[in-house]
Amino acid sequence: MAWAIGRTAVVSDPEGARRKALEKLQGLVDLDDPESLVVPILIDAILMVESYRGARHQITQLPELSHSVDALIRELTIIEKSAAWAAE
Numbered sequence: 001m002a003w004a005i006g007r008t009a010v011v012s013d014p015e016g017a018r019r020k021a022l023e024k025l026q027g028l029v030d031l032d033d034p035e036s037l038v039v040p041i042l043i044d045a046i047l048m049v050e051s052y053r054g055a056r057h058q059i060t061q062l063p064e065l066s067h068s069v070d071a072l073i074r075e076l077t078i079i080e081k082s083a084a085w086a087a088e
Contacts, residue, residue, distance in 0.1 A: 005017045005021060024076055027076040027080060031075055041068040041069060041072060044065040048064075
């Protein structure tokens, strides 16, 4: 899923990438139930970190984390587009 932050931006300007992510996450306040999207992402991230810790294999929870993040981005994008259309 495309977003405003790419791998190159994260590697070359981590602080700028964080700022972009924080700006995007401000849309959470407009969601009906932001906890239902954020909490599963945090749980997936914790499990991913724990499964990766000390291992030399591919991260097993990466697809679930990607799915959760994609769902959150999709909802935030809908909020942003709705706000832009309302402002027109």
